[in-house]
Amino acid sequence: MTTASITDNQGHKILNSSFLTATPFSYGSGHVNPNAAADPGLVYDLTATDYLNFLCSLGYNSSQLASFQTGYNCPSKPxxxxxxxxxxxxxxxLIQSVTVSRTVKNVGSAGTYTATVEEPSGIRVKVEPNSLKFGVGEEKKFMVTFHVDTPSSDYVFGSITWSDGTRYVRSPVAVLTSNI
Incomplete structure (x- = not known):
């Protein structure tokens, strides 16, 4: 996902079926780039338990999920x-601001990655820290704060890209504000 391209093979933005500029809701993360995927640099590592915990936060209970992992119990606080x-x-x-956390794992050589943000229209995005120095196999946590400057009636899109100058690890961003 993080190494996909959001341009077509001629370098133009991907279009949807109406020949309008597509959004991540149309193209997902973009066109697969097998060469980049073979050496992504950073990955967002998830386990089966992470997905089960996610299902618990959606309202599923331990007995509904028991067939997926023996002995699994939903956390007391999802x-x-x-x-x-x-x-x-x-x-x-999104009403005012919210902060989310993510963890990335270095699956390449040691190095320093710096975040570049393409902010969605009307949304201020802050990545902390905005630079991560990795050893081989090391994991680092970062926080992203999204703040509404100008509300919108529809989703707005952007991205966060981590790069060490050689690899580019791009994450799509979609934000919908609320009038509440």
Whole structure:
């Protein structure tokens, strides 16, 4: 996901079926880039338990999920859905600001990655820390704060890209503000 391209093979933005510029809701993360995927640099690592915990936060209970993992029990305090360590960010009903956390794992050589943000229209995005120094196999946590400057009646899109100058690890961002 994080190494996909959001342009077509001629370098133009991906279009939807109406020949309009597509959004992440149309193309997901973009066109697969097999060469980049073979050496992504950073990954958002998830286990089966992470997905089960996510299902608990959606309202499923331990007995409904028992067939997936023997002995699994939903946490007493389910995680917030927005904090699933998934390589994209979707925030719906954003009123003022919200902070989410993610963890990335270095699966390449040691190095320093710096975050670049393409802010969705009307949304201020802050990544902390905005630079991560990794050893081989090391994991680092970062926080992203989304703040509404100008509300919108529809989703607005952007991205967060971590790069060490060679690899580019891009995460789509989708935000819907609320009038409440």
């Amino acid at each position: 995680q917030d859905i927005k904090d699933l360590n998934y390589p994209s960010f979707t925030i719906s009903q």
